[in-house]
Amino acid sequence: MKFDRILSEIGGFGKFQIKLILIQTISRLALPCHFLLNNFMAAVPSHHCNLIAPDDGGIFGNLTREQKLAVGVPAEQDGTPSSCQIFSMPQYQHLSGLNSSEDAVTVQCQNGWVYDNSTFKSTLVTEWDLVCSRKWLNKATATIFFIGVMCGAPLFGYLSDRFGRRPLLLVSYFTTLAFAVMSAFCPTYVTFVIMRFFTGMSLAGISIISIALNVEWCGIEHRTFSGVITSLDWTLGNLLLVGIAYNVNHWRMLIVTVSAPLILSIFTWRWLPESARWLLANGKADTAHYYLMECAKMNKRTKFMNTITQTELLEYAQGETGEKKHTIVDLFKTPNIRKISIFVGIVWCGVAFTYYGISLNITGFGLNPYLTQVIFASIEIPLKIFVYFFLNKFGRRLGEMGSLLLTGLFLFINIFVAKDKWAIRTIVAVLGKSMSEASFTIIFLYTTELFPTVVRQNGLGYTSFLARLSVSISPLIMLLEDKWHYLPAVIYCSVAVGSGLLAGLLPETSNVRLPQSIEDVEKPRYQRKEDYMHCNIYATVND
Numbered sequence: 391m392k393f394d395r396i397l398s399e400i401g402g403f404g405k406f407q408i409k410l411i412l413i414q415t416i417s418r419l420a421l422p423c424h425f426l427l428n429n430f431m432a433a434v435p436s437h438h439c440n441l442i443a444p445d446d447g448g449i450f451g452n453l454t455r456e457q458k459l460a461v462g463v464p465a466e467q468d469g470t471p472s473s474c475q476i477f478s479m480p481q482y483q484h485l486s487g488l489n490s491s492e493d494a495v496t497v498q499c500q501n502g503w504v505y506d507n508s509t510f511k512s513t514l515v516t517e518w519d520l521v522c523s524r525k526w527l528n529k530a531t532a533t534i535f536f537i538g539v540m541c542g543a544p545l546f547g548y549l550s551d552r553f554g555r556r557p558l559l560l561v562s563y564f565t566t567l568a569f570a571v572m573s574a575f576c577p578t579y580v581t582f583v584i585m586r587f588f589t590g591m592s593l594a595g596i597s598i599i600s601i602a603l604n605v606e607w608c609g610i611e612h613r614t615f616s617g618v619i620t621s622l623d624w625t626l627g628n629l630l631l632v633g634i635a636y637n638v639n640h641w642r643m644l645i646v647t648v649s650a651p652l653i654l655s656i657f658t659w660r661w662l663p664e665s666a667r668w669l670l671a672n673g674k675a676d677t678a679h680y681y682l683m684e685c686a687k688m689n690k691r692t693k694f695m696n697t698i699t700q701t702e703l704l705e706y707a708q709g710e711t712g713e714k715k716h717t718i719v720d721l722f723k724t725p726n727i728r729k730i731s732i733f734v735g736i737v738w739c740g741v742a743f744t745y746y747g748i749s750l751n752i753t754g755f756g757l758n759p760y761l762t763q764v765i766f767a768s769i770e771i772p773l774k775i776f777v778y779f780f781l782n783k784f785g786r787r788l789g790e791m792g793s794l795l796l797t798g799l800f801l802f803i804n805i806f807v808a809k810d811k812w813a814i815r816t817i818v819a820v821l822g823k824s825m826s827e828a829s830f831t832i833i834f835l836y837t838t839e840l841f842p843t844v845v846r847q848n849g850l851g852y853t854s855f856l857a858r859l860s861v862s863i864s865p866l867i868m869l870l871e872d873k874w875h876y877l878p879a880v881i882y883c884s885v886a887v888g889s890g891l892l893a894g895l896l897p898e899t900s901n902v903r904l905p906q907s908i909e910d911v912e913k914p915r916y917q918r919k920e921d922y923m924h925c926n927i928y929a930t931v932n933d
Contacts, residue, residue: 393667394610394903396698400682401689402609403616406663409688410607411616413662414600415623417563417655422627423634423648424570424593425539426749428532429759430635431644432514436506437521438463438471439499464496474499474522498522509759511639518579526869527579533862534583536746538590539597540858544718546595547851551716551844554672555603556664562595563656570649574642594858598850605838606667606846607685610903617835618778625774628767636760671843671906675701718848720908721841727911730840731849733896734833735856737790740889741833742857744797745826746864747882748819765816766823773824777831785900786836787893793829794890797822801883805876826886839899843906 520528573585669678800822841849
């Protein structure tokens with residue numbers, strides 16, 4: 391007896407699964423709020439050198455602000471004041487219309503900066519002057535956060551495979567909330583990035599455990615729907631972030647506000663079930679029987695469960711997986727799962743690298759950052775509806791490959807669009823972002839279906855580790871535009887195309903039952919297809 395057959399008898403997607411998804415939506419709203427928080431928390435407002443030093447002796451006299459900028463700050467090619475340099479001596483000839491300053495000596499800012507606070511009242515940049523020679527520190531805040539996510543993914547993956555999905559979710563809720571609040575009250579930059587590292591590590595648990603828990607409770611025919619519906623949490627969180635950031639302009643209060651949903655998640659955790667698949671894979675038949683009965687009652691399908699005893703479930707669990715404890719090393723021991731682990735890991739790197747390369751550069755398209763973020767988020771809703779129907783019709787492999795290749799194509803097109811053509815740049819960027827989001831939606835579902843239950847969280851932890859490794863590098867790629875303006879776009883485009891081609895080498899998982907053991911993965915694909923057909927026939931006869 392296969393678990394998917396049991397699940398189809400008691401309801402593969404009913405009130406029980408809907409309750410599970412809705413409860414986890416609360417915590418999952420915090421994920422995009424923190425993952426994309428740097429777009430607002432670390433925004434760089436317009437700035438120029440502070441011309442007035444405490445002991446300047448009034449060298450600028452009674453000049454107006456515009457006149458001071460004209461004689462004290464060199465102009466960029468577009469006519470705006472330089473952000474990082476001032477004249478060593480005031481150029482008073484500019485006041486009389488003589489703009490030649492070829493012989494003028496410029497130096498770095500000496501007395502700090504003056505920031506435009508019309509859009510952002512307070513950011514990391516204005517708090518610790520993370521501009522000019524220190525701008526790499528601003529990019530590093532996102533990098534360090536994602537390094538935390540990278541470290542947390544395999545840790546929570548291993549622990550949740552070892553001790554269960556449910557208890558580790560609660561640990562993630564508590565630790566994320568604690569470290570996020572502490573980061574909001576850090577007095578120095580160093581302590582802040584340390585707290586952001588641990589916040590990212592804790593958030594990794596919510597990210598990988600929640601998606602696996604949802605998929606493991608859904609039947610074969612409903613996995614696509616469950617995966618797409620769960621991904622809508624990211625879209626809602628995106629929109630929530632824009633609304634909060636628009637009304638909360640101080641970065642410290644912004645962190646506290648976007649973390650608030652986790653308080654409610656802690657209280658609603660008591661109604662979350664443990665994964666029955668995990669319980670059976672670990673020989674805990676009594677607890678598995680309890681949760682399966684709860685599912686049957688809520689879905690009004692108790693007739694079948696009344697005929698199944700704990701002993702039968704235990705025999706099933708032992709027959710399927712035995713008592714062996716699995717680790718991340720098991721992802722590379724046998725041929726098929728080793729091939730899957732290597733290929734899907736590289737694809738994850740490409741997906742995450744390009745997605746965050748676009749998402750963390752919302753100021754590069756000429757629009758207000760709030761409007762850009764709303765446009766990016768809004769396009770995701772119709773896109774994910776399209777993804778659902780596409781996956782049902784054409785499968786995961788073609789969907790992943792196609793979305794990544796199209797992402798690369800749109801990034802390539804934007805290389806040749808002039809910066810002053812902001813409308814065209816934004817349209818192409820939105821198309822690229824939508825394809826990138828589609829690849830992210832598919833790869834999460836795809837990965838949970840590729841790895842067996844006994845190492846599913848280890849698999850998600852491993853792939854998330856590689857993804858966050860690439861994401862931690864992604865913000866720093868933008869620093870390369872100082873070497874060649876088009877270099878970041880060329881890199882993002884190349885990575886998207888390369889990982890898209892590699893995705894074509896992964897096996898298809900559409901309409902194939904979730905593997906329970908590593909031995910299941912090593913079976914020929916047609917045999918798992920037959921298991922799926924037998925499961926459907928059995929359920930149809932009993933209906």
